Amino acid sequence: MKRAGAGSGDAFIPLHFAAGDALQFDWSEERVVLGGVEQKIKVAHFRLCHSRKPLVIAYPGEAQEMVLDAFVQALSFYGGVPRRVIIDNPKTMVAYVTRSKDRIFHPRFLALMNHYVMEPVACTPAAGWEKGQVENQVQFLRGRLFVPKPAFADLDALNDWLRLRCEELANRPHPEHQDRTVAEMFEDKRAELRPLGRAFDGYVEKTVRVRSTCLVQYASNRYSVPSRFAGQHVSLRAYAGRIVLVSGKEIIAEHKRRFTRNVSYFEPWHYVPLLDRKPGALRDGAPFVDWQLPEAMHRIREHYMAGKSGDREFVDLLLLAQDHGIEVVETACELAVEENTLRLPAIINLINQLVEPVITPLSDAYTYPQLTLRPEADCKRYEMLCSAEEAAA
Numbered sequence: 001m002k003r004a005g006a007g008s009g010d011a012f013i014p015l016h017f018a019a020g021d022a023l024q025f026d027w028s029e030e031r032v033v034l035g036g037v038e039q040k041i042k043v044a045h046f047r048l049c050h051s052r053k054p055l056v057i058a059y060p061g062e063a064q065e066m067v068l069d070a071f072v073q074a075l076s077f078y079g080g081v082p083r084r085v086i087i088d089n090p091k092t093m094v095a096y097v098t099r100s101k102d103r104i105f106h107p108r109f110l111a112l113m114n115h116y117v118m119e120p121v122a123c124t125p126a127a128g129w130e131k132g133q134v135e136n137q138v139q140f141l142r143g144r145l146f147v148p149k150p151a152f153a154d155l156d157a158l159n160d161w162l163r164l165r166c167e168e169l170a171n172r173p174h175p176e177h178q179d180r181t182v183a184e185m186f187e188d189k190r191a192e193l194r195p196l197g198r199a200f201d202g203y204v205e206k207t208v209r210v211r212s213t214c215l216v217q218y219a220s221n222r223y224s225v226p227s228r229f230a231g232q233h234v235s236l237r238a239y240a241g242r243i244v245l246v247s248g249k250e251i252i253a254e255h256k257r258r259f260t261r262n263v264s265y266f267e268p269w270h271y272v273p274l275l276d277r278k279p280g281a282l283r284d285g286a287p288f289v290d291w292q293l294p295e296a297m298h299r300i301r302e303h304y305m306a307g308k309s310g311d312r313e314f315v316d317l318l319l320l321a322q323d324h325g326i327e328v329v330e331t332a333c334e335l336a337v338e339e340n341t342l343r344l345p346a347i348i349n350l351i352n353q354l355v356e357p358v359i360t361p362l363s364d365a366y367t368y369p370q371l372t373l374r375p376e377a378d379c380k381r382y383e384m385l386c387s388a389e390e391a392a393a
Contacts, residue, residue, distance in 0.1 A: 015132070017049035020192025022121075023074070023082045024049060024134035027062050027090075030142065032158060033151035041155070044070035045141070047134040048078060049086075051186035053170050054137055056145070056162050058155055059240060060259045064092040068112055068202030069240035075116060077163070078186075080193025084119045086131045094122050108204060115200045144169065203237040203244070210234060214270055218243060220261040224270045224287065225253045269326065272318045279315040296333040303342050313344050320351060328354050 028043045042062045046055040055077050059066040067090075075081055087093055089103070096104040103122045105113070113120050123130040145165055152158040170183040177185060208216045210229045215222040218236055225234065225245050235246040238257070245253040255265055266287035275282055282288055283305070293301060300317070304310035321329045332350040336342055341350075 018192075019050040019189035020080070020082055020194070022049040022084045022086055023047070023078075023118075024086045024131040025071075025074075026088065026131065026134045026138060028138045028142065030058075030146045032058070032146065032149055034154055034158065036151075038149065042066070044074075045134050045138055046070075046074040046077075047137050048082065048186065049133055050189060050192075052133065052174060052182050053078070053186045054141065054166050056141060056166060058158050058162060060155070062090070062092065063204075063238075064106070064108060065202065065204045065238050066240050067092045067109065068200065068204070071112055071116075072200050072202050075196060076199065078193060079190060080196055081116045081118060082193060084121050085113070086121045086123065086134075088131070089122050093120070112200050112202070116197075117194070141169075203239045205235055205237050207233050208236045215264055216245065219259075220263075221258050222264040223253070223255045224264070224266045226270045227274050269321070272315075273322065275315040276319055279311040282311050282315060294330050294333070296337045297330060299337055300333055300342055300347070304344075317344060317347060320348070324351055324355050 024047045026045045028045060029040060030043050031038060031040055033039075034041075042059050044057045044059065044062075044066070046057075047053070055074050057070050057073055059070070071085075089097065091106070093106055093109045094103050095106045098104065101124075103120075105120055105122075109120070145162065150158060150161065152161065167183075170186065171181050174180050174182050174185045180188075206218075208218070210216055210225055210232050211222075212230055214224050214227050214230050216225060216234065216236055217223075218238055223243050223245070229247060229252060232247070234252065237244040237246060241257050243255045243257055244251060253267065253270065255267070258265060264286070268287045268291045271281075271285065271287045275285075301314050304314040304317075307313070317329065317333075328351060332347050332354055335350050336347045339346075341347070
């Protein structure tokens, strides 16, 4: 509804949205129990204005990569693209408001809008009625979904449940067409949404320098990259649920996004090349503590480390993965355990057998070339050649 003017009380003009025209978006803050711990989360609320179909997605925060991810998920959920999206003025979406009240949208959010060819419409500050549907939804769904506090193992499980509940709530009568449900209205007008197309790659990017410890920092945590990039600058792409490191056009590392504080997350394979010079670090190096190796490799490691030169032998085995790939080395270790041949030369022999090209034998029915004329000796031709050579001399 729209405010109409002064009087004995506030008056509003009801708003009307055509099918496929507008989507409203807002954030709310809720409390839930995840993994047995009560915590505060942010919830992205979407409401398709004509059909009133809702969607909510929970996040640890409302950083820009969460905004981008939420829109990608919402448009996938609705299966199409409306012409406009009505939002507030958060800094993750609106970078600047001019004196004339024009909005300068954040470049990354604008890239999202341009990708889907949607028009962003920022509300007038303190004029919540301009997106009243989603503001009312926040209050309504808080009572339906977050009281009492939902408890789940993790955020993914919570979001699976929230999506199912949104589908169930869409079976309520439509507020303006009581003989139809929200879900029925949505299905009837789904064709008014524009085709979805390819999903937007919703990351926030920054350049970071790799420390000598092969770590890069994002937010409050650190993530490892392959040791050859130590001291270099690489591109860090932060998604809502993962961290991707890129050098040039090559993805060099990928980690699950963490929301702890001051913790380093290692991929032990990133540090294996350094063990060639410092094999003793295999025992006490932080990346290798509690390294969850495949069962066969873990057994071989324990066998080697019990010996005097076990560090060096197991490091030599790990280094073979650089040349032949981790999968080949793992397979060779499994075969070695099965055959009870745990010595390094035997495992190297198994690796060589795995990587050598296999020559497929010809079938028994293969027909070899056959001679059609029996060869005959012709000494006259030889004598002619000899005579020619003597004449030339």
